[in-house]
Amino acid sequence: MPLLDVRDVHAAYGLSRVLFGVSLQVARGECVCLLGRNGVGKTTTMRAIMGLTPPTAGQVRWQGREVTGWAPHRAARSGVGFVPEDRRIFADLTVWENLEVAQRAAAREGRWNFESIYQLFPKLRELSARRGGNLSGGEQQMLTIARTLMGSPELLLLDEPSEGLAPLVVEHLLEQVRLLRDQGLTILLAEQGVDFSLALADRVYVLEKGSVRHSGPAEELRRDEALRNSLLTI
Numbered sequence: 001m002p003l004l005d006v007r008d009v010h011a012a013y014g015l016s017r018v019l020f021g022v023s024l025q026v027a028r029g030e031c032v033c034l035l036g037r038n039g040v041g042k043t044t045t046m047r048a049i050m051g052l053t054p055p056t057a058g059q060v061r062w063q064g065r066e067v068t069g070w071a072p073h074r075a076a077r078s079g080v081g082f083v084p085e086d087r088r089i090f091a092d093l094t095v096w097e098n099l100e101v102a103q104r105a106a107a108r109e110g111r112w113n114f115e116s117i118y119q120l121f122p123k124l125r126e127l128s129a130r131r132g133g134n135l136s137g138g139e140q141q142m143l144t145i146a147r148t149l150m151g152s153p154e155l156l157l158l159d160e161p162s163e164g165l166a167p168l169v170v171e172h173l174l175e176q177v178r179l180l181r182d183q184g185l186t187i188l189l190a191e192q193g194v195d196f197s198l199a200l201a202d203r204v205y206v207l208e209k210g211s212v213r214h215s216g217p218a219e220e221l222r223r224d225e226a227l228r229n230s231l232l233t234i
Contacts, residue, residue: 001064003028003186009058011048018044020210026188031181033201034190041210042190046159050082051075077107081153085160087144091133095124098132102150110152117146138169158189162196198222206231
């Protein structure tokens with residue numbers, strides 16, 4: 001049984017339809033990536049899973065249970081953690097306070113606490129007294145992931161984590177996400193960055209115009225440049 005099973009999901013913003021029957025599965029311990037050009041429905045798929053944009057049709061099943069349209073806080077308490085594209089840290093709170101708020105709100109017990117977070121992101125220990133609004137983009141991304149981990153998720157949804165970051169920062173972020181994957185955390189990653197995605201993913205789904213155009217092992221795209229270009233080159 002897959003940990004996450006998305007079945008024929010459709011979604012829309014008002015009268016604007018975005019997803020047209022997206023289906024995907026994520027097994028426990030996998031890193032699965034949603035690839036595709038900008039505007040193809042990657043973020044909407046994540047939001048549909050999280051309940052932020054409830055599907056207009058189809059099913060989202062979590063650990064065998066239908067959770068379609070659950071409120072985001074209920075999804076989070078069931079073990080789904082969401083790192084949004086726009087980060088949404090508390091700009092007026094310090095790094096430590098951002099993490100403390102997440103710790104207080106956590107409804108699940110797990111391995112993540114201040115010490116384990118600081119081991120994964122040593123930079124955050126140095127910045128613990130700095131306000132979130134004064135962090136760089138890369139530091140904010142680390143804080144957003146760290147804040148989500150405080151809820152001890154079983155599945156981490158990462159939406160465009162490398163967007164807008166300098167190459168050296170992206171490389172550092174890649175190593176940290178790889179460490180999470182190697183520790184057994186299940187990850188669903190939505191990314192435009194092909195190199196970033198293929199360095200992490202076990203399997204990929206390529207979206208086009210709100211539908212799945214291709215799915216298969218990440219190794220297939222890593223090996224086949226012609227296929228990769230046909231699916232992903234603008």
